[in-house]
Amino acid sequence: MLDVFRRHLKPVPHKPxxxxxxxxxxxxxxxxTSRCVLQYTLRLVEPATGQGCSQWATGLIYAQAGEAERLCQQMQTSIQRQEIPEAWRSFEPVDFIPDLNMLVTLFPHDHxxxxxxxxxxxxxxxxxxxxLDQFGPGDWQVGRCDIEPMRYxxxxxxxVRYTIAGRNRLTAGNETKRFYLKVYRxxxxxxxxxxxxxxxxxxxAHEKxxxxxxxxxxxxxLRTLVLEEAAGxxxxxxxLHDSDSLTAVRAVARAVAALxxxxIPGTRAHLLEDRRAELKRAAKLLRWACPQLRPxxxxxxxxxxxxxxxxxAAPxxxxxxxxHIFLDGERVIFVDLDSLALGDPVVDATHLMSYLIARVGLSTVSFEQARAAVRAFAEEYCAHVPVAWHRRLPIHYAAALVEVAAGIFRRQEPSWPETLLALVEQAGLALAGRL
Structure with a gap:
């Protein structure tokens, strides 16, 4: 795709x-479904200065002939180019690649x-x-605001993360705070x-x-939720960095059990049929990606x-x-609660366990360390929940492992074939009662 983007993306004026x-x-x-969505990170450089930056590009391919080109034309007539910040104006925000019948959009444009x-x-x-109210009493002014996209x-x-350097004009004090803005569709x-x-x-009721x-x-x-930065x-x-990480893992297990x-009231239900559908979708994708794993x-x-x-059902x-979990002294703080629902409680424990053993975002953690964390978590969690929950843990852990494997394939993470094989085998071991 490098050569394709080089040939087809159109630079904006004065931004070579x-x-x-x-x-x-x-x-x-x-x-x-009728389309495929592919996201790329483009590494850009300005020849005159040698300065580099990164920008996200999305390619959309539709099954219906002519749909991508039609949408491209529609977006090009409605786009508000003046709303795109100057720092993000590198190439035209919407384009069409005829050779691939692909609609391309560049961050931050998204219809x-x-x-x-x-x-x-x-x-x-x-x-x-x-x-500015979050800085507390005083006459606070914004000295600087750095804006950084964190996830898209x-x-x-x-x-999006805002890092604000504030200055109190009454005391001449300075303080920096971070805030997170979640943009929804x-x-x-x-x-x-x-x-x-x-x-x-x-x-x-639960802060303990x-x-x-x-x-x-x-x-x-703006369809935007503004949040403070989590403490800790x-x-x-x-x-990744603490030699005594198992103590933290056990504290998290107790917090998850308490949650x-x-x-906590839930407005949505996560039904058993939802769980079955999630598993079957993930398994179907893995069968396609790795035919040798089908049996x-x-x-x-x-x-x-x-x-x-x-x-x-439980929260x-x-x-x-x-x-999505922070530790601040003895406190455990949960973030990103958009998906909070009422469902089988062991879904939470096994979801986290599957991400730990898959080492998602933990590439420098060894498999042995990850397995020790999973075992410590499971042991502590089971010590603080009803015994009836224990026997469901292997079943849901196996399901979660299949689902996290599918996610790794979607993200095309390095060495994904080997990782998928290891996770599917781990799912088989979980069903045999071996964590």
């Missing part, structure tokens, strides 16, 4: 960037996230006082904001065991589906990963 590298980092495709360019452009008049999934959402962020506000108001990230505001016009250190950083046994995948899928059972985070 050259594309040095093109790195695929995510794709979405489901058999039976399903129309407010994203404005969020990337800086603080709005409504947002600025809200963020085409048409689905983005996370719909008003779902409003639900998350209301949930987080509700949890903050009744924090005493865990807490959640503090919401600052929801900006309806992420579990991911602890696992699953809390009375083992068929065996695992059949055993897991047969082992699933209806149980009383579940549904997206627990090492970078």
């Amino acid at each position: 960037y050259q594309i040095q590298e093109c790195i695929p980092f995510r794709f979405r495709f489901r058999q039976g 399903k996230l129309p407010s994203l360019p404005r969020v990337m452009a800086g603080m709005s008049a409504d947002l600025k006082p809200l963020l 999934r085409t048409e689905l959402g983005a996370v 719909n008003q779902r962020g409003r639900e998350t904001y209301q949930l987080l506000r509700s949890l903050a108001e009744r924090a005493g 065991f865990f807490s959640v990230i503090k919401p600052i505001a929801y900006l309806s016009e 250190t992420s579990l991911q950083e602890v696992l 699953n046994q809390s009375d 083992l995948l068929d065996q695992i899928t059949a055993a897991v589906v047969a082992g699933f059972e209806e149980v009383p 579940i985070h549904r997206d627990l990963k090492a970078d």
Whole structure:
């Protein structure tokens, strides 16, 4: 794709960037759907200065003939180029590659996230006082605001970090704070904001065991949720750099057990049929990606589906990963609660365990260290939940391993064939009662 982008992307005037590298980092495709979404990171360099930068590009390929070109023309007539920040104007934000029948869009333009360019452009008049209020008493002014995109999934959402250097004009004091802005394609962020506000108001009921990230505001016009930075250190950083990481893992296990046994209200249900569908989609993708794994995948899928059972629903985070959990002294803080639902509580534990053993975001952690973390987590979690939950753990762990393997393939992570084989084999071991 490097040569393709070099030939077809059109530089904006007075921005003669050259594309040095093109790195695929995510794709979405489901058999039976009408399109494929491919995301790339472009490494750019300005020849005159030698300065480099990165920009995300998305390619969309449609099954219906002419659809990509039609959408390209539609977007080109409606795009508000003036809303794209100057720093992100490298190539035309929308283009069409005839050879591939591919529609290409460049971040931050996204027709399903129309407010994203404005969020990337800086603080709005409504947002600025809200963020300055977080600095506390005094006459605070913005000295500098650095804006950095942290995560982007085409048409689905983005996370942007604002790092603000504030200055108190009354005391001449300086302080730097970070804030996270989550941009949504719909008003779902409003639900998350209301949930987080509700949890903050009744924090005493669960704060002994865990807490959640503090919401600052929801900006309806921008479909954007504004959050404070989580205190402490992420579990991911602890696992990567702390020699006593198992103590942290056990603290997290107790917090997850408390979350699953809390009375947090859920507005959505994660049903058993949803769980089956997720597993079957993941297994189908893996069969296509690695045909040699089909017999083992068929065996695992059949055993897991047969082992699933209806149980009383409990609060579940549904997206627990090492970078969604922070430790601040004895406190455990959960972030990214958009998927909070009511479902089988062991889904949370096994989801996190699968990400740990797969070493997602933990590439320097050895397999032995990851397995020790999984075992420590499972042991501590089981010590703090009803015994009836224990026997469901292997079933859901096997399902989670298949699902995380599918995610690794979608992201085309390095050495994915070997990783997929190891994770599917681990799923078989889980069903045999061997973590």
